[in-house]
Amino acid sequence: MSKIIVQGVAQGTVLKTTSPINFLGAVDKKTGVIHDKKYDIFEKSVKDTVLVFPHGIGSSVGAYTIYSLKSNQSAPVAMICQKADLTVASGCALANIPMIVVSNEEFNSIQDGNQITIDTKSEKIFN
């Protein structure tokens, strides 16, 4: 069962990490590249991906990082989380990035590299 946090329609390739993301500390707000080497998606870019991660952590200013990514055309097209947190939810709300929360089972079933379409109106994720 998924929960819609920010509405929208999006299509893209999944970039998945099982590490919670500290947007301020780990993501370059201009390029979208993960620059913290502790992440399994180190040196990958979140740009135009469907970013799948457990939840956000760390600084509250991470919301601005999400907004900046969007302004710099380096944002994910959508985000899918296991747990919603205020930083990611509010960043996506202001940046108009569709965001949904899914069950652990659904989260586990989404694979890195999958092509995904999200349509919050029909409440569906298509693989």
Added chain:
Amino acid sequence: MELTSEENAALNGEHGDTLQTAYRILVATGEATNAEKLIPIKWAHLSGVNYNTIGDAGEQFLRELSKDARVKVKATVNPMGIDFDHISEFNHIDDEFIKKQASIRDSYIRMGVEPTFSCTPYDIFDLPEKNTQVSFAESNAAIFANSLGGLKTNKESAFSALASAITGKSPYSDLRKDDITTPMTIRMKMDNPNELDFGMLGFFAGKVGDTSVNISGVSQPNRRSCKALCGGMGTSGTCAKFQFIDSEDEKSEKVDFGKEEMNEVFDELNTAEKGDIITLGSPQLGLEELSDLSKMLKGKSFEKRCLIFCSRAVQEQARTLDYINEIERAGGEILSDCCTCLTPLIDTNETDAVTTNSIKGAYYLNNSTGVNVNLKPLTKIIEDETK
């Protein structure tokens, strides 16, 4: 989430773009936290003030927003990137940074915030009565407010706190409620912990804990240690509240914080044997900490540059009490309106490594500023780095 007809009207844009944006943020964060309604808040503390962190997109957003937006409740703000009174002492700060930082400062002032530029609002103002609902975005301040100040806030985001400042409301969820469950107890196994140990405990607790954790095995830490705990915890996770407990609830999950766990945190954040400069203050130092520092520095002088961050309000008080005189005599440089975290005052061209006692500072120095970090408790810094 149920909205009143007035709130719905604002969400639909009937009261203008600013309020529509604010309500859109409140609804998203409300949905994210399963809130059933919005409730009034008394005080919002905003993050997103440093040009280094919010960038051009943030500067532009605030400039536009401040044409129309005005805060509805008491609102205070986090540190900027620089201290405008001391720019000339840091010759690598470029004009673009200064211009953009001034624009951000002016946008917030136009919106009606109190120009505190501090991550420690609890060191500047008397806290409102217990159980008052507030909306604090700065993580260490939110944790302090919940855990030591008796207030109620979630660990707000920069935008959710801003939306709360503009509307005077926040979603009623999680830590704002009275029936919080705390399923985990961290057992502190270190004897006589100093503030660095407390910072590491916080960092560890933030990683393993959920929204709220119990901490056992700790007796009455001083304010420096409490602030280090709040700072460390806010950096690593989503946890926004702790409570010290004497006896452990049998039902809660127990996790030990001993030598091994501490070494793991230390090895993650301590990346240098020694620093080129020293920084003190993340969170910014309070009056009590400046008093302690001035006493510790009696008859001593720093052997390298030492940047000491405190809020403007605290600096003014400390000056009248002569603490600052003693610190400056010892070579310490007092800076306000900014802090160790993400300040461009620390420049990678001039600095390879920084010595600090702050776990929060260490995380951002390592990961955002891009310098190495040498971690030491304050007593050891004074012992090793002064003569």
